[in-house]
Amino acid sequence: MKKTEKLKQLIDHAKELILEEKKKFRIGQLLKIKDFPIVVIGDIHGDYISLETITKKLEVEGEWNKIVFLGDYADRGPSPLEVYTKILEMKCSHPDEVFLLKGNHEAVDLIEFYPHDLPWHIKNAYGEYWREIYDSLMNLHRTLPIAVIVESIALLLHGGISPEITPKGLEDPTKEELEIILWSDPSEHVKGTTLSNRGAGVLFGPDVSFSVLDKFGVKYLIRGHSPVTKGYRWDHAGRVLTIFAAKHVYGLESGAYALIDSKDPPIEIKLF
Numbered sequence: 001m002k003k004t005e006k007l008k009q010l011i012d013h014a015k016e017l018i019l020e021e022k023k024k025f026r027i028g029q030l031l032k033i034k035d036f037p038i039v040v041i042g043d044i045h046g047d048y049i050s051l052e053t054i055t056k057k058l059e060v061e062g063e064w065n066k067i068v069f070l071g072d073y074a075d076r077g078p079s080p081l082e083v084y085t086k087i088l089e090m091k092c093s094h095p096d097e098v099f100l101l102k103g104n105h106e107a108v109d110l111i112e113f114y115p116h117d118l119p120w121h122i123k124n125a126y127g128e129y130w131r132e133i134y135d136s137l138m139n140l141h142r143t144l145p146i147a148v149i150v151e152s153i154a155l156l157l158h159g160g161i162s163p164e165i166t167p168k169g170l171e172d173p174t175k176e177e178l179e180i181i182l183w184s185d186p187s188e189h190v191k192g193t194t195l196s197n198r199g200a201g202v203l204f205g206p207d208v209s210f211s212v213l214d215k216f217g218v219k220y221l222i223r224g225h226s227p228v229t230k231g232y233r234w235d236h237a238g239r240v241l242t243i244f245a246a247k248h249v250y251g252l253e254s255g256a257y258a259l260i261d262s263k264d265p266p267i268e269i270k271l272f
């Protein structure tokens, strides 16, 4: 089979399986997951080495029931196509166990994001056929869900929250809500929300985290989006966890992912 056709089929197959999630796990764009342990993996940004390190560790340690990726799969790192191939193969071989959320780099029709080197990588690998691959990937991005609720434990999404975010709103978010969810960051120094210097989304303070997480009936928010030095960072009195996987691309001290289990405390950080 032509290699363009092979990748396109993988993307389209994964897209069908993502749409199928609606029958079992999803209400609109919101996923509900309850089987433990749940592995949560933050931004990869084309860093295939980090993704491979994590998946090898998961194979060896073997303790997972679900895997949730928090979005931002390509752009910045050298190997976005290897990353897509790997995560889409994982989705296809474990459709009821592996879930891909949308990050701001997958929000095709929302706000422009930089850098966006994915088209260049596809042109480099597929020449004149690049557009077919790119369009398939963009269509896949349009189908991705935006958040996961792990009942009474955690809300999982790419960026952040504001007082307007509700469980009902996550099922079918407005453009404004989507911008908040995909672009925002926590801040210790803000009360309520303020404008973000990213030019999109907001900075949200501890008071917002406490009230919104209480409204969702969960203790924690787990999100990616910020390249934190140690691969993870706790904010807002230990209720907001940032995790980040792309350690080579950002030169971080370590990368990290999180493991949610039915024990106390429920979240364990895994460094690599």
Ligand SMILES: [Mn+2]
Residues within 6 Å of the ligand: 043, 072, 103, 104, 105, 158, 182, 224, 225, 226
């Ligand atoms: Mn991001």
